[in-house]
Amino acid sequence: MIEPWAESGALYGWILAMGILVGVSCGLVGNYLLLRRMALVGDAISHSVLPGLVVAFMLTHSRNIPAMFAGALVAGLITVGLIEFIHKKSRVKPDAAICIAFTTLFALGVVMTSLIDKGGLHIDAECILYGEIAFVPLEPPVEWFGIAIGPQPVLLMAGVALAVVGLSVVFYKELLVSSFDPGLTTSLGFNAAALHYGLMAVLSVVVVSAFEAVGAVMVVAMLIIPGMTAAQLSSRLPVRHGLVVVHSGISSLAGLHLSVWLNCSTAGAMVVMGALLFVLAWLFSPSDGLVWRWRRRGSDGSGEEGTVASPGGKV
Amino acid sequence: MLSILPSARRILRKLPLILAAGLLSVGPGLFAADGKKIKAAATTGMVADLVRQVGGDRVEVDQLMGPGVDPHLYKPAATDVTRLARADVIFYSGLMLEGRMGDVFAKMARSGKKVYPITENVTKSRLLEPPEFEGHYDPHLWFDVSMWAECLPTIITALSDADPAGKAAYEKSGAAAKARMTALHEWCLAEAAKLPAEKRILVTSHDAYNYFGRAYGFKVVGIQGVSTVTEAGLSDIAKTVDFIKEKKVKAIFVETSVSPATIERVSKDSGATVGGELFSDAMGAPGEIKGGHDVGTYEGMVKYNLSTIVGALQ
Numbered sequence: 001m002i003e004p005w006a007e008s009g010a011l012y013g014w015i016l017a018m019g020i021l022v023g024v025s026c027g028l029v030g031n032y033l034l035l036r037r038m039a040l041v042g043d044a045i046s047h048s049v050l051p052g053l054v055v056a057f058m059l060t061h062s063r064n065i066p067a068m069f070a071g072a073l074v075a076g077l078i079t080v081g082l083i084e085f086i087h088k089k090s091r092v093k094p095d096a097a098i099c100i101a102f103t104t105l106f107a108l109g110v111v112m113t114s115l116i117d118k119g120g121l122h123i124d125a126e127c128i129l130y131g132e133i134a135f136v137p138l139e140p141p142v143e144w145f146g147i148a149i150g151p152q153p154v155l156l157m158a159g160v161a162l163a164v165v166g167l168s169v170v171f172y173k174e175l176l177v178s179s180f181d182p183g184l185t186t187s188l189g190f191n192a193a194a195l196h197y198g199l200m201a202v203l204s205v206v207v208v209s210a211f212e213a214v215g216a217v218m219v220v221a222m223l224i225i226p227g228m229t230a231a232q233l234s235s236r237l238p239v240r241h242g243l244v245v246v247h248s249g250i251s252s253l254a255g256l257h258l259s260v261w262l263n264c265s266t267a268g269a270m271v272v273m274g275a276l277l278f279v280l281a282w283l284f285s286p287s288d289g290l291v292w293r294w295r296r297r298g299s300d301g302s303g304e305e306g307t308v309a310s311p312g313g314k315v
Numbered sequence: 316m317l318s319i320l321p322s323a324r325r326i327l328r329k330l331p332l333i334l335a336a337g338l339l340s341v342g343p344g345l346f347a348a349d350g351k352k353i354k355a356a357a358t359t360g361m362v363a364d365l366v367r368q369v370g371g372d373r374v375e376v377d378q379l380m381g382p383g384v385d386p387h388l389y390k391p392a393a394t395d396v397t398r399l400a401r402a403d404v405i406f407y408s409g410l411m412l413e414g415r416m417g418d419v420f421a422k423m424a425r426s427g428k429k430v431y432p433i434t435e436n437v438t439k440s441r442l443l444e445p446p447e448f449e450g451h452y453d454p455h456l457w458f459d460v461s462m463w464a465e466c467l468p469t470i471i472t473a474l475s476d477a478d479p480a481g482k483a484a485y486e487k488s489g490a491a492a493k494a495r496m497t498a499l500h501e502w503c504l505a506e507a508a509k510l511p512a513e514k515r516i517l518v519t520s521h522d523a524y525n526y527f528g529r530a531y532g533f534k535v536v537g538i539q540g541v542s543t544v545t546e547a548g549l550s551d552i553a554k555t556v557d558f559i560k561e562k563k564v565k566a567i568f569v570e571t572s573v574s575p576a577t578i579e580r581v582s583k584d585s586g587a588t589v590g591g592e593l594f595s596d597a598m599g600a601p602g603e604i605k606g607g608h609d610v611g612t613y614e615g616m617v618k619y620n621l622s623t624i625v626g627a628l629q
Binding site for chain 2: 129139140
């Protein structure tokens with residue numbers, strides 16, 4: 001239990017902090033994505049950043065982090081804009097709109113990469129953008145007034161997490177209404193479109209920052225899994241927000257221990273633990289856990305196959 | 316809770332070692348004069364090999380990337396961070412070979428940590444760069460033995476800095492390593508000369524052999540580009556097949572750290588045989604013998620690669 005902490009507590013402490021910050025930022029945004037049936041948008045952005053990276057490289061002739069981050073961010077914003085545009089201006093459903101937008105942008109990136117790769121140059125997100133959570137504590141600490149505060153990626157992610165928490169408090173009512181009933185939102189005098197684009201812009205910032213900090217595996221998963229776990233346990237948004245925070249804490253801590261125990265990828269282990277929490281919530285949710293449903297079926301003999309719960313949408 | 320069992324098991328497994336160490340430490344003079352060994356961490360096998368040659372008995376080298384690992388895409392395990400944090404000095408290849416990990420190392424170096432890209436003092440004019448993108452150097456310079464030897468001074472200086480008492484020892488073993496590398500370079504030149512110049516054509520799956528080609532007079536055709544991620548384009552494959560037929564190349568080669576699918580396809584279409592598996596971005600396992608060479612060492616790997624190429628093209 002104490003193995004990671006006994007000897008290198010500070011090192012693993014930063015990894016744990018990073019895991020929680022990424023989990024909270026992605027999870028809170030994820031709660032809204034699930035309600036809007038846009039859970040896969042994180043996966044989409046993980047692919048569609050590629051053309052942004054190539055363009056940023058062609059403009060700056062550099063593969064350094066700020067240039068790549070800017071390129072990825074612009075590509076992310078274009079992706080979410082494109083998704084919404086396709087969805088609004090055609091009869092394409094959100095999931096299909098996501099697929100059209102990101103596959104097109106990714107393909108564009110692959111074409112551009114193979115054009116410049118003729119010079120023997122190497123550009124891909126895995127190698128030049130995605131960070132690695134295991135290396136977070138190795139980053140030199142940022143100093144303020146001569147006092148070492150902590151590794152730069154952790155501080156940046158803390159800023160992102162604070163912004164996400166702040167925005168979801170300030171725009172709580174607007175986001176709540178618009179996530180369920182865009183029509184009602186407009187009649188209440190809120191601008192539904194502006195809210196949506198705002199949410200999507202925040203999403204791009206969160207996702208790209210988190211890619212840069214910990215890589216894609218964890219980000220794509222943490223946009224969906226904490227929110228889905230919370231959705232099994234409660235239908236109230238504030239409760240779900242709270243559960244997402246709890247989920248981040250448990251999955252990060254358990255994942256860190258799992259990865260030290262098996263000496264495997266930390267990001268991967270945190271996601272596996274997060275998924276395990278989802279399965280537990282699914283099985284033992286007090287309101288409609290699978291186990292209770294099985295037991296009920298066993299006792300009164302009537303199956304419940306007919307009731308298909310709509311995940312994330314039943315609020 | 317998860318980690319209670321393994322840690323207990325690990326201690327039990329190490330118990331004989333711990334006891335032995337306890338007994339040994341009673342006897343004087345069994346360790347280096349100033350007691351403890353310097354701990355050095357190294358990324359790839361090629362880097363670790365050079366550090367071992369210079370460090371000798373005074374340095375304990377911890378190699379992060381095992382055999383067959385692609386350094387561009389290395390996924391660190393959870394304990395890598397403690398291995399790196401415990402190291403007195405860290406060596407990496409540099410020139411973006413290690414991808415994002417290299418960025419972290421560069422930042423650590425800037426903040427004053429003892430972290431060194433061993434390629435940093437290699438003669439800049441000898442580095443290859445794509446014509447359109449200056450400064451984005453090809454990192455695979457270990458296949459030109461004379462260039463890899465240029466990394467030795469950086470390692471000697473770095474180790475002497477971390478362990479001033481060993482300065483003379485490092486300079487001595489560094490000079491010996493330099494002599495071995497010079498001999499190896501001569502051996503390579505002689506081995507390559509067994510092939511007539513027009514037969515020195517090396518077709519492989521990615522462009523890891525440009526320095527090798529320049530040093531030993533081979534024309535190098537990589538189907539995939541420098542990175543191991545980019546898939547080969549259809550026109551690349553067709554062009555390579557035409558080239559092989561035109562030049563009547565007898566054999567083409569697969570690499571241990573890259574998927575062989577493309578090369579096998581080209582082999583089928585062009586009629587050239589697959590001449591063997593070459594090492595590129597990673598060496599073999601420690602003590603692994605292939606073709607009479609210990610491919611777990613830099614020297615053995617270089618000799619194995621070249622004799623495989625020469626054997627298949629003759």
